Amino acid sequence: MNHSNSELSWRVGGPQGSGVDTAARMFSYACAYGGLYVFGRREYYSNIMGRHSYYDVRVSASRQPTSHRETVDLLVSFEAETLARHVLSTVAGGVVIYNVKDEDTPLERITFLDRRLREDLTAHLQEQGLPPTTAGLLEEARRRGVQAFAFPYDEIIAALADKLGVHKSVAQRTLNTIAVAVSIGMLEYDAQCLVKALQKIFAGREKIVRLNVEAAELAYEYVRTNFDFEHFAFRLAANGLPESPMLLLNGNQASALGKLAAGMTFQTYYPISPATDESVYLEGHHTFPLRQGGTGSVVVVQTEDELSAITMAAGAALTGARSATATSGPGLSLMVEALGWAGINEVPIVITDYQRGSPSTGMPTRTEQGDLLFAVHAGHGEFPRIVLASGDIVEAFYDAAQAFNYAERYQMPVIHLLDKNLASTTMTVPPFDVEAVTVERGEVAVAVPENGHDPFPRFQPTENGISPRTLLGQPGTLHWYTGGEHTVYGRVTEDPAVREQQMEKRMRKLEVASREIPPDEKFKVYGDASVPLTVMSWGSNKGAILEALELLSADGIAARLVQVRLLWPFPAEELTPYLEEANPLVVVECNYSGQFARLLQECTGRAPEYLILKYNGRPMSGQSLYEALKRVHAGGAERRIVLRNPLE
Amino acid sequence: MNHSNSELSWRVGGPQGSGVDTAARMFSYACAYGGLYVFGRREYYSNIMGRHSYYDVRVSASRQPTSHRETVDLLVSFEAETLARHVLSTVAGGVVIYNVKDEDTPLERITFLDRRLREDLTAHLQEQGLPPTTAGLLEEARRRGVQAFAFPYDEIIAALADKLGVHKSVAQRTLNTIAVAVSIGMLEYDAQCLVKALQKIFAGREKIVRLNVEAAELAYEYVRTNFDFEHFAFRLAANGLPESPMLLLNGNQASALGKLAAGMTFQTYYPISPATDESVYLEGHHTFPLRQGGTGSVVVVQTEDELSAITMAAGAALTGARSATATSGPGLSLMVEALGWAGINEVPIVITDYQRGSPSTGMPTRTEQGDLLFAVHAGHGEFPRIVLASGDIVEAFYDAAQAFNYAERYQMPVIHLLDKNLASTTMTVPPFDVEAVTVERGEVAVAVPENGHDPFPRFQPTENGISPRTLLGQPGTLHWYTGGEHTVYGRVTEDPAVREQQMEKRMRKLEVASREIPPDEKFKVYGDASVPLTVMSWGSNKGAILEALELLSADGIAARLVQVRLLWPFPAEELTPYLEEANPLVVVECNYSGQFARLLQECTGRAPEYLILKYNGRPMSGQSLYEALKRVHAGGAERRIVLRNPLE
Amino acid sequence: MAILEAVQVTRKAYQVEFPNDWCPGCGDFGILSSIQQALAGLGILPHQVAVFGGIGCSGKTPYYVHAYGVHTLHGRVLPFAAGAKLANPELTVLAVGGDGDGMAIGAGHFVNMGRRNIDLTYILFNNEVYGLTKGQASPTLPLGLQTKSLPEPNIQGRVNSLMLAMTSGFTWIGRGYSYNVKQLVRLIQEAVRHPGLSYLEVLQPCPTYNNLHTKEWYGGKDRPNGQPRWYDVQEEGYDPVIPEGADEETVQAKLAQFVEKAHEWGDRIPTGVLLVNRNISTFEERLAERIPGYPASSPAKRPIADGEGQSVAVLDAFFAELAVE
């Protein structure tokens, strides 16, 4: 029953701070070094140490997985909470590897297990006549056809300490490597790939590499000699590496790199999950060579709050610097006033919003697509803005760059919507093509020193509403900026006719943007473009929907996805043919109220027949969407389908 | 050609700080003391001294005027800028009274005359072969049948100083009284009414009363003896006073009084036009008797910013105090994050938003209805809120009170939308009935001391989503609040199932509110309820639309107004019959993008056939709306009609 | 501060069963324990207390105190707390938060709260880093230092929060150390008892992200004499009190003495009560001058409706001002 080379869903769990991420990186790189496609999904608490975090790595030899699976094929654990939370998600034919110490831990002794979950698990076990312990859960799993292996972590660590003559506390640090090596062993995968991964991850720290390689070998050996994994349905075999090496990165990094490619030279931030990592990445990568020689750089400023972050970025933008700030919902909420200032002053700035579980503090490290209507409507009064949302890591890179072109072409703030799902998802992707990144600076007024002292009509109305932009410090283009309504020179005015002129000029730019931006930057159509079953969505659901479409297709059900990428100005006109053909129209999003559907109806009058929503802070999986869409296709499904999984 | 007792549109103008407001108050009270109905509209710059402000007082003996007129019957001025700005708006048969000194002032010498206006006026005069001076404007007016009288202000002031033996600079302060007395004289109105007005306005300052009465008499006399106003088409005659005396007040005061009636005990604010006056009024009226004896009071705190204003108000609300804050657009923009906190913590607070010309600093002292979509969508993520908008001063009072009932009944933030138009509009209204104000505190958990130390399930899900509210300090109901997703005890959680439970509980309250709030609190229908020509609007346009409907009706055109007062949750269902019958549907609002129309379409799918908009910072008048609606009725009008008036 | 009746309350009354998720060895534990002991020792009942927290590791404190707990917004803990206190002056109100919360995003409120002298206690957990967002520099980290999660040395200077408290007008200022619980309990109790706005800075090692100013460093383990770097100013006879009615000269002398202490750092770090200004009225007293009956008839407590739910406000005088009569 060998499924060598098939797809695998691997999960590792443990307390925050115990290296779960490192374990996942090791496993991911080990797979990637075998030429396999990797998709990693990270779940963790808003906590530094102790609370439960877990990482799903989905691997495939044949295609790039684009969403996680809610079920697990191989679960590795070294503490009881992971067992309590995830054994139930392990599939028949799958394997659970646990620390022998955790064999029989009462659920009520697991400090951070949510009461709701403990009660649910206890009830479930009771139904089967099993005790509310990890032993009960393991037994339940075995009854379902899951193999569970006790692994003697402590023994291996002791052996390692012995072998290398290091202190046990040092050896203990290889716990994650051991867990990964055990997995590699179970999958009969190439151990050399893990060694390469260890060399990559601990590059430059030879001693640590050695320690971990030794640990991996001991663990691997143990598995190969002691475990009977004949009945384990999964194997992995290395492919060859592709010609140009794949990148393995997450959305935070993709966005940061896209910004550097675009020539962003100034970024401000105030720390906030899940946005911080982008800025910290930039802080650690602030200089690099330029193609024509010389050094490129980005000034990254950690500000005192988000009010400062956006206003400082706006100040920088006035000098001509490509300038941005990155934040999450609470930060965006604080940026609203300045957004309007940038709007009325026609300042090109980019705001990257990593959406997270909300409202308010919400669930800072969980995902949601809850900021769409806010991004579109944020700010008192009316001013133009552009809102775009990326569907995956590759789009995140190119959109992060394109956002600056939009900002400078139309001289308005651009909100780039990402989310926690994209931020912390890791994927193998083909290398980005930096030279394909074009830099469009829009209309910039040339310095006119001969203009001497005359004020420059910065806000001169034009047919398309766009007036040549000036840069602070430039000779001959002196003028003013103000958040007040203003004349062409940027001086405050309350004249009713000038007000109308300037308001119309500004808003006209939005129509122009709507006209100029090509349809394929506005939305993409996937799947069978001619069938009526139409899924419409935006943002990071893309991967899950594409998988769902494939699964449907395997069932002989044709469907298409219209992924809207430009949310504002909303591409109402271009979408009309799709909306007219759509039957049924299914809108998919990760929020409670179907924000995209509301926006769609606001702009087109068309309401979807079905809404598939998820708002528990976890991303959708392809499988769960597939099931929901099957029900839609079969007819009789409720209009509002909520995807739930109490075990996530 | 005497129109005694007819309607009159009076305008006084002058530099900010020169007492234009006082003049208008005098004139308004003088009219009101004659039993006449008064409507006052104030226009002023974001400036303390020097820029042009003007005040329209519309008076009628037969009915309450509910909007201003864009044309003027009687214009009083004591400086050149007023002439430059308003002579053109004076009707044939009307009168301009100006200071003899201003007879021939070149327009280019008027410092604060906007360049655009100066150029337009100059061109207009040039067409008629007239010079770009006040003389040219006066001549243009005379050609149009306007009478213009030069009034010797300085002479009268000198005479007054002489008569009373006061310094000329003291006498000078009666300039406004003189201007009003001249008007009263021109209208052959009862001079005693002006005396009463002076006594009211300068109550307790006998010397000043005497000075002003003397000034009035001199001016009145001068007019009666020197002016030939036979051809002036307007007269005012006093009615009897109504039995219970009318109030003459503005929207800021109405809202403040409504809050006091409702039992608001805590208000925070950060100064901002046009909201400040409400809070300053409260500061000056912080104590008053209670019906059962004892003293009622309100604590008003001027905070350091709007972030502090809303969070301090929220803190107070947690103790059970009825708590509110009042602000304008820029302040609301800063309150967004805390709004979400109040939403997720189910805190009853009221936010009064006086909309003003926007975006950003915009036009701080001009009106707009630009915050609707923002109020509905403000905040990252999703949480319930109520948004209501008042149509006039009377509604402002009762809605300000009702807002607290909604807030406490549904335990959510309530945004009460007013605007600069309502804030500074003055009107005669029948006295408010404080005893008719009911106080509904919603479900409050009684203290349960016997509960001792057990945590209290503050956020227990219920069928209608409402859980009994607790008050900080109350025994036996200990629990927590957090902006994070939480358990029933208010402890942070990231459990997916609890998240769904709490999210659903909170959002359910909105459905319940939508069900429970009676239709006539949601919207009001005026005019001929059965005709298809349907005007839909919200907020302070009400008065102008009602007048337009009357004018249409006089032309034999039947129409109805659906004034939506509850904007969120949007009364989609109850509006359906009206939307279905509407033909055409005309949405009227003071903003650029038709925000109400967008909301309507978002919630019902129905787009209006016509949009009538105004966004130059000035309110709509009944007349201008009437003309637009006539064009709509006649057919062939453009879909988007913008009301403009470059002379406002 | 309202101590209704001094009853026997044990520390246990303030403990919770909710699991605590601070890192092992975090300095926050000592502060939490001190708060619990201090409140118990003051004989205040849990329901009479409201603990407001900012956002950060420190901001989670309210979850761990068995009292009304309010986890507010990042930087806004002071206005939230002030609103509750002014509306219900009988409450004992504690506000707690991190250095990022209080000195960065919350600095404007800190400065302006000092102008009010409301009777509440603010405890700032100073670990020099943003704990909960993974160790960025906070405004209290000195310029040029590089704690372990910084990609570059700290490029911004340090704010001296004691000086800021004095400048802003806090009328009780003290400093404690999270591992000196005995002193900390006493300091918290004094701060709570002080009628006015109290500021207590607590030096709080963050073993996870602050590898420079650790428990060992504060404890002076690296010093030749092995003696702690911190010391108690009271043990050296320091008198922090500006008495009621003090003359300008006394005030200036006390302030000068405070400024000197506030700048001490490095091998001698003062802890204890550093300034007590009895010369300034509380906001509650000022309010009482405007509003007769305050605080007894407070916003939270005064009647607003009768049994039938009808408003009891009599606004006739206000209407008369506007009436045409």
Place this chain on the structure above:
Amino acid sequence: MAILEAVQVTRKAYQVEFPNDWCPGCGDFGILSSIQQALAGLGILPHQVAVFGGIGCSGKTPYYVHAYGVHTLHGRVLPFAAGAKLANPELTVLAVGGDGDGMAIGAGHFVNMGRRNIDLTYILFNNEVYGLTKGQASPTLPLGLQTKSLPEPNIQGRVNSLMLAMTSGFTWIGRGYSYNVKQLVRLIQEAVRHPGLSYLEVLQPCPTYNNLHTKEWYGGKDRPNGQPRWYDVQEEGYDPVIPEGADEETVQAKLAQFVEKAHEWGDRIPTGVLLVNRNISTFEERLAERIPGYPASSPAKRPIADGEGQSVAVLDAFFAELAVE
């Protein structure tokens, strides 16, 4: 501060035709005139200057200076100005605003800007009221005073902005008076020349709303000797400078001297240069340590694309870190 070339620039170059709408007699006029004279005197060309204003009467100043003028948002003038300066360090950047703007809604930025020591000059127009919103108390109005548009005496205490500047880390601190233009010109020039963050408080009578601290009051017209209340500390030999490399003791002594001056008020109000700290690196210097070539290759100036509009960034090394190779 960048003075590219000292050319002959007259005050007229900085004057505008746009009508000024301050009240007659407003103290702001003196400050405006001083700014214009100071800039002209420094020989900077108008296009090399960016004047950032807050919101308030004072905040309108940029409209009246013929230079790049940016009327920002209430309270945010400092971050706006800092962003421009860091992105284009060649600009001469002035930030101006009211006491409400700077000490209330902007206080958090003020405190944190001090930590950066960016080379720009902040001028605060202190009239003790919110001018443009019609005379409410600002954070600099002393407790208990009642200016004419207050319905009740001021219920909040006063912030001492000089102390706040020192505490926050401003490295040049001075105070002027709007009717002493000669001194003010000199102060502004010194502030602009100072390489680092400068804070200049200007005592600014608001004849419309502040009927207590008027021109007459500052001028001492009510005093027996009729002498002005303000005096110039430099005339009394006050030396504000903490020299480069000063030892801890010198620093403390200078700070103590400053604290004393900062607290003087009433019949003796110090003006002049009160503190100059040459001991602290600028943010620009700190940045240059991270980013080779800064400030020459600044965010505003460095090339980002080639002639064809293609990106010139070479990110290979960053990709290699992530690559599976």
